[in-house]
Amino acid sequence: MPERRLRVILLQPQPAAGYATAFKAGSGPDPLDLDRRLAAQGIDLVRIDPAGWPLNPLAGQHSMLEGMDPWRALRVLLFERRADLVVSVMDGPAVPLLLLRRLFGFTTPIVLHDLAPAEKWRLRRRVQNFVVPRVAGIMILPSSQTAYIARRWSPTLPLDLIGSLIDT
DSSP states (O other), rough: OOOOOOEEEESSOOOOHHHHHHTTSSSSTTTHHHHHHHHTHHHHEEEOOOTTTTTTTTTTTTTTHHHHOOHHHHHHHOOOTOOOOEEEEESTTTHHHHHHHHHHHHHOEEEEEEEOSSSSSHHHHHHHHHHGGSSSEEESSSSSHHHHHHEEEEEEEOOEOOOGGGOO
């Protein structure tokens, strides 16, 4: 019997599907390269963009706010219950999932991919203070975020330094 494939839900703060469909080979980095590489390793990546207006009342706002799409969160909570992992790019997409997970009995781990330090923007600081302690881990891009996260929240938070293609 073949091994079960893993299902990972990727929630980006802003719509990105248009870029992937308009991509022409050789015009830049292939937006679906990661999907193919993961699929070859037995991991199915499901990208779910935030909805537009009126389903997402925050559509068109700052990416942190647009990512807090309640419609997309309901879709994940109701129809992606068998996912193995939810990856929230930045903190916004994780907010409604974390707020509603107990109500819906949603036990799938949620991790953050990247974290923008929020020293001056009070709203983002509050969002991060809610999100960071409640996620299963954080995938950080620069190693400098390790000390920042340890100082601001806890040195015991699970972190994975994944780097970025632009860094290499």
